[in-house]
Amino acid sequence: MATVAEPSADLGLGPNIASANRQLPAVASYEQVNDDIIGTLRPTKAWFAGLSVAILCLLIGAAAWMWQIYMGLGVAGYTPPVMWGVYIVTFVFWVGIGHAGTLISAILYLFRAGFRTTIYRCAEAMTVFAVMTAGLFPILHLGRPWKFFYLIPYPNWRLIWPQFKSPLVWDVFAILTYLTVSTTFLYIGLIPDLAAMRDRETHPVRKRLYSVLSLGWRNSDREWRHFARAYLFLAAFSTPLVLSVHSVVSFDFAMSLVPGWHATLFAPYFVAGAIFSGIGMVFTIIIPLRRWFGLKHYVTINHLDAAAKLCLFTSLVVGTAYLTEFFIGWYGGSEVEHSFWYTRVFGQWWWAAWIMLICNCVLPLTLFSQKLRRHTTWLFILSIFINLGMWFERFVIFEPSLSHEFEPWQWTAYAPTYIDWAILLGSFGWFSMWFLLFIKNLPVVAIAEVKEIVPPRLTTTHPPFGVPEPSPDRVDVEGMHPEYLPETPGERD
Amino acid sequence: MQGIVGVFRTLDSTVEAIHALRKLRAGDMTVYSPAPRHELEHALDHGPSVVRRFTLIGGLLGASFGYWIPIWISDYWPLVVGGKAVPSWIPYTIISFELMVLIGSLATVAGLFANARFPRITMTVGYDPRFSDGDFGVWVECPPERQRDVADTMRKLGAEVRSES
Numbered sequence: 086m087a088t089v090a091e092p093s094a095d096l097g098l099g100p101n102i103a104s105a106n107r108q109l110p111a112v113a114s115y116e117q118v119n120d121d122i123i124g125t126l127r128p129t130k131a132w133f134a135g136l137s138v139a140i141l142c143l144l145i146g147a148a149a150w151m152w153q154i155y156m157g158l159g160v161a162g163y164t165p166p167v168m169w170g171v172y173i174v175t176f177v178f179w180v181g182i183g184h185a186g187t188l189i190s191a192i193l194y195l196f197r198a199g200f201r202t203t204i205y206r207c208a209e210a211m212t213v214f215a216v217m218t219a220g221l222f223p224i225l226h227l228g229r230p231w232k233f234f235y236l237i238p239y240p241n242w243r244l245i246w247p248q249f250k251s252p253l254v255w256d257v258f259a260i261l262t263y264l265t266v267s268t269t270f271l272y273i274g275l276i277p278d279l280a281a282m283r284d285r286e287t288h289p290v291r292k293r294l295y296s297v298l299s300l301g302w303r304n305s306d307r308e309w310r311h312f313a314r315a316y317l318f319l320a321a322f323s324t325p326l327v328l329s330v331h332s333v334v335s336f337d338f339a340m341s342l343v344p345g346w347h348a349t350l351f352a353p354y355f356v357a358g359a360i361f362s363g364i365g366m367v368f369t370i371i372i373p374l375r376r377w378f379g380l381k382h383y384v385t386i387n388h389l390d391a392a393a394k395l396c397l398f399t400s401l402v403v404g405t406a407y408l409t410e411f412f413i414g415w416y417g418g419s420e421v422e423h424s425f426w427y428t429r430v431f432g433q434w435w436w437a438a439w440i441m442l443i444c445n446c447v448l449p450l451t452l453f454s455q456k457l458r459r460h461t462t463w464l465f466i467l468s469i470f471i472n473l474g475m476w477f478e479r480f481v482i483f484e485p486s487l488s489h490e491f492e493p494w495q496w497t498a499y500a501p502t503y504i505d506w507a508i509l510l511g512s513f514g515w516f517s518m519w520f521l522l523f524i525k526n527l528p529v530v531a532i533a534e535v536k537e538i539v540p541p542r543l544t545t546t547h548p549p550f551g552v553p554e555p556s557p558d559r560v561d562v563e564g565m566h567p568e569y570l571p572e573t574p575g576e577r578d
Numbered sequence: 579m580q581g582i583v584g585v586f587r588t589l590d591s592t593v594e595a596i597h598a599l600r601k602l603r604a605g606d607m608t609v610y611s612p613a614p615r616h617e618l619e620h621a622l623d624h625g626p627s628v629v630r631r632f633t634l635i636g637g638l639l640g641a642s643f644g645y646w647i648p649i650w651i652s653d654y655w656p657l658v659v660g661g662k663a664v665p666s667w668i669p670y671t672i673i674s675f676e677l678m679v680l681i682g683s684l685a686t687v688a689g690l691f692a693n694a695r696f697p698r699i700t701m702t703v704g705y706d707p708r709f710s711d712g713d714f715g716v717w718v719e720c721p722p723e724r725q726r727d728v729a730d731t732m733r734k735l736g737a738e739v740r741s742e743s
Contacts, residue, residue, distance in 0.1 A: 115612045115712035246655045249648035250669045258676040266683045273687060277710075281612075284707035300691075301698025304709045306622055308694040309614040314627035315690035322637075322679045322686070329675060536613035541589035542712065544736065 108199055108538040111382035115536050119281055122528045122535070125378040126282075132525055139517035146511010149504045150225060158228050162502035166495050167487040171505035172226045174479040175512055178362070179219035180260065180334055181355075181475060184327055185363020186212025187267055189392075190274070191323035194316075200391035202538055203383045206531045207374065207524075208367050209271045214519040215366075216264045218512050225508060252336040259333040266326055270319050276302050277312070277533040331359040338482070344425040345486035348413065354406040358478060361399035361445070364392060365471030370520070372465045374529060383530050386459045393458040396471075400449035403478075407446065425489050433498070434485040441481050444474025581605065581719040582728045583704045584737035589617060591735045592714040596621040598735070604728045605720035610709035618714075629689040636685020637678050644674030703742040 112118060153160050162170055186208040193201040224233045238247030238254045247254055279299035286292040302308060335355035338346040348354075368389075375384040414426025430438050448470050451457045458464070484499050523529075586592040592609065596618070599607055609618055649665040656664045691697065704717030716737070718728045729739045 119711055240651055240654070246657065247648075247651060248657055248659075249652065249673055250657075250659055250666055255669070255672045255676075258673055262676045262680040265680060269683055269687055273690070277613075281710040284710040300696045301700070302696060303698070303705050304610045304612060306609040306611070306618060306624070308696065309611065310619070310624055311627045311629050311690050311694040313614055314629045315633075315686050318629065318633045318686045319683055322633075322683045325675075326679045329672075329679075333672060333676075533613050537615075541615065542587060543590050544588040 108202070109383060109385070109535065112535070112539050114542060115539060118532055118535050118539060119285065121380070121383070122530050122532050123282055123285060125380065125529060126525055126527075128525050131377070132521065136518065136521045139514045139521055142510050142514025143518055144511075144514075146508045146514060149507030149511065153225075153504055153508075154228075154230065158226075160502060160504045161508075162500060162505055164488075164497050164499050166490060167484060167497060167499040169483055169487060170499065171480075171501045171509060172222045174476065174483055175509055176219050176222035177334060177355075177479045177483075178476050179215045179222070179512065179516070180331065181359035181362040181479075182366045183212040183215035183219065183263070183267070183363065184331060184356070184359035185367050186210070186215070187263075187270070187323050187327045188360050188363065189367065190270060191320040192327065194320045195324060198391070199538065200388040202534050203380075203385075203388055203530050204367060204371055204392065205534075206271075206274070207371050207529050208363070209267065209274070210520065210523045210527075210529075211363075211366060211370060212267045213264070213271055214516050214523070215363075216260065216267060217519065218516045220260065220264065221512065221515065252333065252340045255333045256337055259330045263326060263330045266319070266323055270323055273312075273316065273319060274531060274534075275527060276300060277304065278528045278531060280304065281532050282528070327360075328356055331355045338486075343486050343490060344419075344421045345414075345429065345482065345489075348410065350406060350409055350413075354403075354410070357399055357402040357406060358445075358475060361396065361403050362471065362475035362478075364396045364399060365468045365475065367392065368396070368464050368468035369472060372461050372468070374524065376461075378524075378529065380530060383535065386461070389461065389464060390455070390458045393452050393464060397449055397452035397458075400445060400452075400471075404446040407442065421491055425486065428489050429481060429485045433488070434481060437477050437481045437484075441474050441477045444470040445478060448474075579703055579719060580722065580725075580741070580743035581704060581717060582725050582732065582739060582741055583706065583715060583717045584729075584732035584739045585706055585708055586714040586716070586732075586735070586737050588736070589615060589714060591737070592716065593617050593621045595716050595732055595735045595737065598731050599716065599718060599728065602727060602731060604718045604724055604731075606718070608704060608717040608719075610705070610715035610717070612710055612712055612714075627693065629686060629693055632689025632692070633682055633686045636688075637682030639685070640681030641674045641678035643681065644677030645670055647677075648673050 112121075161172070186205075189201050189208040190205040190212075193205070223236060224230050227233060227236075235243065235245060236257065238249070238257055240246065249255075276299055279295050280302035283292060283295035283299050286295055332352035332355065335351035339348055339351035341347060371384055372389070375381050411426060411430060414422045414429075417423070428434060448467055451463070451467065488497050488499050490496075584595065586595065589611075592611070596607070596609060607622075609622060611618055645667070648670045652665045658664060704715075704719075706713070706715055709715045716732065720728055725741055729741070732739045
């Protein structure tokens with residue numbers, strides 16, 4: 086019935102942090118979980134200020150879009166043959182951001198990685214809003230956006246017949262499936278938490294709203310039994326979906342013959358990059374949240390440490406992909422690829438390539454240091470660099486390739502205009518607006534799943550069935566390891 | 579529907595109550611807990627959830643539909659690319675995979691709703707808001723003549739008991 090695995094009695098091998106086998110020592114009871122997490126939902130002045138800034142950014146982007154519709158797509162800085170500019174870069178950037186959410190919520194769930202429990206809700210919400218943001222860009226890229234439904238591949242009488250052998254059609258299916266399944270996964274996980282909010286709410290309108298959203302959930306054994314199984318299958322479906330979606334996005338490029346794009350490496354390269362960028366964005370979001378919401382005893386340093394290791398691993402995978410790509414360009418024997426590779430790394434686009442390499446490959450190496458993995462300020466700063474580096478990764482993939490194709494007479498330059506930058510800013514405003522609305526209306530930490538890892542109240546002093554006795558040589562018997570106290574020595578922020 | 583609901587403060591007393599009530603053969607039992615617990619699962623000893631069948635059927639239907647729709651469309655309006663076969667199963671596998679995931683996931687949710695019996699319009703009897711906070715609960719549906727035995731059993735294990743109908 087439970088969604089987490091039964092604890093193993095085998096504690097023979099453990100991490101090198103004494104407290105890491107105890108998930109949430111500073112959380113004593115189920116009631117505390119409700120109090121702490123539902124207590125974060127009260128809006129504050131800082132939240133209203135943040136929401137105002139997000140809406141302002143969105144309005145700037147919307148104004149730029151209106152101007153683009155009025156003037157035509159030429160204002161967006163396209164210079165033939167570079168007809169995919171910042172919009173495709175930002176589209177792939179946001180799809181990539183959306184990947185870590187499902188990685189953390191689904192893949193780490195199947196692998197029973199305990200550190201996901203307190204961060205996955207934020208990551209899932211981030212996924213849904215990031216894919217919603219990405220979905221805007223194919224429409225923003227249209228001269229006549231009111232005809233956007235022409236893009237949807239269904240049989241019609243407009244003489245635009247879907248070509249199912251085209252990667253762009255695969256992309257529509259992949260992105261829409263991903264958006265639907267991610268949203269479903271998020272909502273299904275929220276149902277027990279909405280019921281907890283319903284039962285605490287006193288305001289009649291909000292109570293009614295939560296009642297409707299929780300679908301009459303009652304925490305019964307029948308509900309939990311089927312819920313746990315359904316959640317497992319949704320996670321099992323989401324796992325290959327994560328891998329497939331960015332592979333399909335990479336096929337948009339890899340299926341062409343453009344130098345720099347036509348590579349079998351692209352699918353794993355894109356997937357690893359997407360997960361890496363998503364984890365970066367998770368850090369950007371979760372580190373301020375745990376501080377502002379007073380949730381340091383839920384999202385602990387141990388959880389961030391584990392997530393930082395995942396970040397380091399994906400950075401190494403991405404770095405290997407860059408080196409492989411460069412090696413193929415240098416050693417592959419194709420004059421076109423060699424010329425393109427030189428232009429990208431040492432020529433016209435060197436500045437973008439080196440921003441990418443430093444942010445994505447060099448700076449994350451600092452995470453080999455345990456001290457830095459547990460330093461929240463550094464993790465936050467690093468996450469900003471990762472976001473920047475991953476945006477530039479997509480820029481380096483798309484723009485140099487289009488501007489340096491086979492024929493020298495086609496070679497050109499490309500520079501984004503203020504319209505591109507305004508729409509990029511607007512996309513961050515759109516994403517932030519939804520996320521800010523989410524964090525003050527729905528729980529940012531999964532209440533029911535956190536309760537699963539909090540010891541239940543017992544009449545007797547012995548642990549319940551299946552829960553092993555704490556090992557005294559690894560954790561303190563009081564369950565209050567110094568690392569979890571408010572002034573924790575491992576945390577400098 | 580009438581019966582007895584007991585509110586328990588602790589998990590182990592809830593588990594003991596389940597064992598005692600099953601021994602008593604008191605009637606249909608529903609157990610409430612703020613979070614899913616393996617201890618309750620072992621005590622109730624239910625079989626595996628049938629949601630998996632919905633998942634399997636949904637996944638197979640989605641995969642089949644994902645092959646059928648592009649094959650049908652290709653055949654209906656042939657677009658020959660590079661002299662290759664009009665219905666080409668390799669690229670269509672991507673469509674099939676995506677629809678397998680999509681329809682399989684939605685079928686899983688439908689299976690959850692059908693088997694867990696929600697959306698529920700009313701909360702009916704036998705529920706207490708404390709079950710989503712920190713307390714555990716047992717609802718036993720039984721006729722009035724059995725209610726005294728059930729209530730006594732629950733009270734002995736420290737439950738707060740009330741009769742509902």
